[in-house]
Amino acid sequence: MELITDPVAWRDAMDAARRDGHQVGLVPTMGALHAGHLSLIRRARADCGVVAVTNYVNPLQFGAGEDLAAYPRDLEGDARAAESVGADVMFAPSVREMWPEEPRTTIHVGGISEVLDGASRPGHFDGVATIVAKLLALAGRCWAYFGEKDFQQLAVIRRLVDDLSLPVFVIGCPIVRTTEGLALSSRNAYLTPDELAVAPALYWSLLAGKRAVEDDGETDPAAVVDRIEEALGREPRFELDYAAVVDPATFDVPGRIETPVRLLVAARLGRARLIDNLPASLPGSAE
Numbered sequence: 001m002e003l004i005t006d007p008v009a010w011r012d013a014m015d016a017a018r019r020d021g022h023q024v025g026l027v028p029t030m031g032a033l034h035a036g037h038l039s040l041i042r043r044a045r046a047d048c049g050v051v052a053v054t055n056y057v058n059p060l061q062f063g064a065g066e067d068l069a070a071y072p073r074d075l076e077g078d079a080r081a082a083e084s085v086g087a088d089v090m091f092a093p094s095v096r097e098m099w100p101e102e103p104r105t106t107i108h109v110g111g112i113s114e115v116l117d118g119a120s121r122p123g124h125f126d127g128v129a130t131i132v133a134k135l136l137a138l139a140g141r142c143w144a145y146f147g148e149k150d151f152q153q154l155a156v157i158r159r160l161v162d163d164l165s166l167p168v169f170v171i172g173c174p175i176v177r178t179t180e181g182l183a184l185s186s187r188n189a190y191l192t193p194d195e196l197a198v199a200p201a202l203y204w205s206l207l208a209g210k211r212a213v214e215d216d217g218e219t220d221p222a223a224v225v226d227r228i229e230e231a232l233g234r235e236p237r238f239e240l241d242y243a244a245v246v247d248p249a250t251f252d253v254p255g256r257i258e259t260p261v262r263l264l265v266a267a268r269l270g271r272a273r274l275i276d277n278l279p280a281s282l283p284g285s286a287e
């Protein structure tokens, strides 16, 4: 697998892949690759002629006091892991290579970026949208793979791509979980063994919300949120940030659940802030 750090060389490599007749599959990551990332790379491998992985810890999406300095980094391990599942090329620029000058441009996706994680982490989605716009601009025409674990991020990116008519087909890929249900995340590395043992309760709380909709036919979003909060409240080590029921595309809260919705939850457990989500639909209104 080829490793590239220079943005111009990366753009040239993507252009060359297309000139050779290949569909480019792009998998943007911040490294610390785990089985969730590898599932994206495998999917890109199955779909595309050239699989291109980006590995860049993006300072713009970390707020003051967040874990930018502590964020796990292991370029050699990432390169080995990506290659083992079929990546052809990895782009891992330094911050200076990515932005030779301090950027003056910020992309803000209104609405979707401002609620839930956007409200809890001001500026986070502007940082994501700005770097993703730059990564997509450098890559050019491609299929881009993102995990549904960051479901709000995926909605922001879909909207960004639509609004700016970028030549990119965005593919959301399913969350990869441990056997107990914990969604894989680079931030799980912050959990102690004791915390890891209770962490799946976040997923179980979403299952409680899903059962409320799908088994009990609950149509009141607030009642579903109560079910999620009640379930998570049984594990006192979690400090809830939010639980929510939203329209999966707009992130608006429906007055009544009629069409498929997304259930989302965010909570702190020890040093880690964890997020998770699940789809839910009333019987007979599949997603």
Ligand code: PAF
Pocket (backbone or CB within 6 Å): 028, 029, 030, 031, 056, 058, 061, 128, 131, 132, 150, 153
């Ligand atoms: O999901 C991530 O790893 C990051 O937010 C992304 C999309 C690579 C942008 O830095």
